[in-house]
Amino acid sequence: MEFNKALLIHHQHAGKASRVDSLGIVSGILAPAVRELIIIRTDEPGEGERLCRERGEEFDVVFILGGDGTVHECVNGLADLQQPPLVGILPGGTCNDFARSLGISPDVVTAAREMLRGRQMSIDLGRANDRIFTNFYGIGLISDTSQNINDQLKGALGKISYFISTLQTISHAEPFRYQLEADGEKMQGEAVMIYIANGRFLGTNALPFALNSLQDRKLDVLIIHDTGIPLLREILTHKPEGEWQPQHESISYFKAASLKLETAMPMLADTDGELYMKTPAELSVLAGHLTFLTGDEY
The missing domain is CATH 3.40.50.10330 (Probable inorganic polyphosphate/atp-NAD kinase; domain 1)
Incomplete structure (x- = not known):
């Protein structure tokens, strides 16, 4: 070309x-x-x-x-x-x-x-x-992990630094109250992380979302109500074969085209690895909004 x-x-x-x-x-x-x-x-x-x-x-x-x-x-x-x-x-x-x-x-x-x-x-x-994200928007454990990454460690160890930070953060994860409206359906509860994804990878690991997740006009919503290594194992090792149905009761997963997210107190949000937004947030999909050159594996 x-x-x-x-x-x-x-x-x-x-x-x-x-x-x-x-x-x-x-x-x-x-x-x-x-x-x-x-x-x-x-x-x-x-x-x-x-x-x-x-x-x-x-x-x-x-x-x-x-x-x-x-x-x-x-x-x-x-x-x-x-x-x-x-x-x-x-x-x-x-x-x-x-x-x-x-x-x-x-x-x-x-x-x-x-x-x-x-x-x-x-x-x-x-x-x-008013901001765009390509990969994800998340609060709780995900933003805490990003905050805890040591810049020198990140430069020396690369992606391993993310896993070190996750392991350090996960034992101190504090639950928070949230209210969420997804495509008009309201829900509330406690969580340690809410992860709203457009892409399929996190920390180089494939997430168990559909292979067409970048073109399905939906966001993948992952709510983790409790924490622990078994939860991470299910999320990071499951391979998509049809729609994912989590086996662990502490994981909620669904898709939505629009969301309204509120927390009891403003919380720092991680947006594609960048920490500058806070809740509350209104989220939506811009379907087919930009055209990207893709790789051999897409």
Whole structure:
């Protein structure tokens, strides 16, 4: 596949230590298929979003070299455009969960070659209040885990740091009261985590959601009422064979197109690994909102 004009965005501080080397390699792979390739480094938070919002319509495709946080930022700029470009993700972060949901290889060199094969799909996005998420919105254990990740450990150990943080957090998980309205149906109770997903991966692990979860016009809602290693084992080891029916009574799971979430006190929310939102939140699906280049496994 060839493009007339493409933008390659990369963040100065995002992702793996080898990102600079990756930039040279992937730009060399992409350049022969692009008549005009513009490479821009972003340095400050929000710069990628502003760049995509202001200039995204100039390009046939925007390639994003970075992790889930960089993708989250750029997609929030692209989603507002009347004529958005194609989007290609070049995984350069720790987990690259949304790229995995698109079947893109975690090896950035292989991913760059996949981008040129021309496979593309219109993909659902999630909206939480006025912000877009590609992979998930979550409160409770999920946001506590992200807060507890040691940045130095993350840089040295990569995805293992997420599991270390989860194990450290899970024994201290505090239940919270919630009220949830899902497609008009109201419910309430206590939980240690509410995880509302568009994608299918968390911490590099496939979740037991349907293979078409990025195109089903629904969000996958996972409520964990109690915690423990057996719960994590069921969630992370179940493989989708039809609709998932959790066996553990402490897990509630359903799909919904729109949700209203309230908690007794405002709670910090994790949105694609970024911690800046709080409850309450109104969530919905933007069906087929952006078109992404997909990998060989999608």
